[in-house]
Amino acid sequence: KQWYQRRVRGARAQGQLQHWKVYFSSTTDKYTYEQVFKLDSQDLEVVDLPLVGFTAYYRGAVVPDAPPIVLGNMTSIGVQAYGGVYESYKQRGSGSLEMDYINLV
Secondary structure (H helix, E strand, O other): OOOOEEEEEEEEEEEOOOEEEEEEEOOOOOOEEEEEEEOOOOOOEEEEEEHHHOEEEEOOEEOOOOOOOOHHHOOEEEEEEOOOOOOOOOOOOOEEEEOOEEEEO
16 A cells, blocks of 8 residues: 655746656666646645556556556656647746655655
């Protein structure tokens, strides 16, 4: 049972980009595990991302039959603006993401 979640504290998007994702990757797994979120306001927000909500991707495409994330196998975490080839939503323009920290609670 995975009851942990990632919490992005004090997050605020500025500029034209509003859609973001947090992803985990590893040197041994071929998948990345990603979860998206949207920041609408200029105010600092708390974003909760349950681990069960992370979806497996391979080269940008969802892998529906991939095994669930095993946090112990993950070696890096990243944050990125999303919207692209396999997404129905496209973003363009400049923007930035400000955040205080990411923690596991």
